[in-house]
Amino acid sequence: MLLSANQLLDDAEEKQLASSNVREWLFELKDTIYEAEDVLDEINYRALRYEQKRSKPSSKRFQFFLNCFSTFDEATERKIVNILDRLKFIIEQKDVLGLKQRGTSRFSQRLLAPLADESCVYGRNDDKEKVIELLVSDSGSSSNKIFVISITGMGGIGKTTFAQLVYEESIVKSQFLIRSWVIVSNGYTFSITAKRIMDEVISHECKIEDPNQLQHALKEALSDRRFLLVLDDAWDESYAHLEPLMSCFQSGACGSMIIVTTSSDTIAEKMGTVPTHYLQTVSDDACLMIFENLVFKDAKSETNQELHAIGRDIVRKCKGVPLAVKSLADLLRSVPDLEEWKRH
Known part of the structure; x- marks a missing residue:
């Protein structure tokens, strides 16, 4: 699907200056690619965890980990299906927008230019100041x-x-x-x-x-x-x-x-x-802010108040690894069920 979109990139990049619709099309494509990259990161992280657990099998913990995988697999499959549906819809817009395939073999690196939301990153201010100081001096x-x-x-x-x-x-x-x-x-x-x-x-x-x-x-x-x-x-x-x-x-x-x-x-x-520059794990408080930012939309909800306490215990198990926090947040934000949360 990405290769199909790739065929349209050169034409879209030229036409976006004159067409707000084409600019919006490129934005939607970028957003979908970022989601795809997030899914791949989650899969890579789970694969690493699986190898670590397999090399040190403790029967009960390992079985619990495998059970978590089945929930993760279901959530990941839903994400992949959603991404593919979005890509299909995006590509189908080419005729309406007048985009032409140019047969290029490249995948625009500009399309993958980094886009981080600082409001979703916690516990890295000291690290950032040190690296920026190196860059500007x-x-x-x-x-x-x-x-x-x-x-x-x-x-x-x-x-x-x-x-x-x-x-x-x-x-x-x-x-x-x-x-x-x-x-x-x-x-x-x-x-x-x-x-x-x-x-x-x-x-x-x-x-x-x-x-x-x-x-x-x-x-x-x-x-x-x-x-x-x-x-x-x-x-x-x-x-x-x-x-x-x-x-x-x-x-x-x-x-x-x-x-x-x-x-x-x-x-x-x-x-x-x-x-x-070695990046260390982040504090439990920083992990909790990442988790709550991703999971809770209505902080005043009664159910959410009960989930907050459980969320704090879940976050501690992530041992300060942001991707572990994000993976669990993605799993749990669509499941506002106390018993399901307790199982994690």
Whole structure:
């Protein structure tokens, strides 16, 4: 479904300037993609938890965990069906909007530009101040032309969301001529990642296929320009496709910054030029605010008042992991049943 939408992107991005309906279409598509990414994050988190529990089987706890999975599976299936229905509806609007397929093979990285809602993030103010201070001052060793800040922590701790908040800060935006956000997960090659960065830098699709020419073009595009680049979700500890990228970045102006988000201490140490920033778990109070913000719409409801006390106990079990809190909140917000809540 996303590939079908991809065929319409180039035309939509051009026509949105003249058509508010097309702008709304792009907004709906972005919103749906963000929901899809949230679902994938939840699945990844559950998979990690499953592996941890399976490696340390305690019969009663493990069975309880598997029972939770069945509830999670049902909720996730409903979300996926809803996302697919929305995508189908969005794509069907192409004729009404006069959008044409152009046969492009890219998926616009601009469509996936980060969009974090600071009002839904709690317990990260100190972390944010420290990283922003690094970004707006030329911190680090004087021998480094380009500074690399590694942000690491366990899965589900909120590394990407945190990086998004920093990336969108107005004081950060004002410091850099170029800003770009790319995902560099396993399976990504140098060419894929370099072309995504080029799309951002030159503001249109990069059609260069040869890796050597692409490396030269990226060096030229960044030459003497101060940039902020986020390499999100780095997993490949061999550093294979990131090393040639890093050589391209050296052409940028002094004070250019790179943020790397990763769960790997090895990658964080390899890439960082300043001390690694470790994201820790957040407090129970912060977790409770995340939970209540997602679950409770009517704080004065009598039922909600009873659920609040149970919610506090549920949140403690999440051990300060924001994604665990969000996953449970998604499960429970549509089930205002005391007995169901007590089972969690």
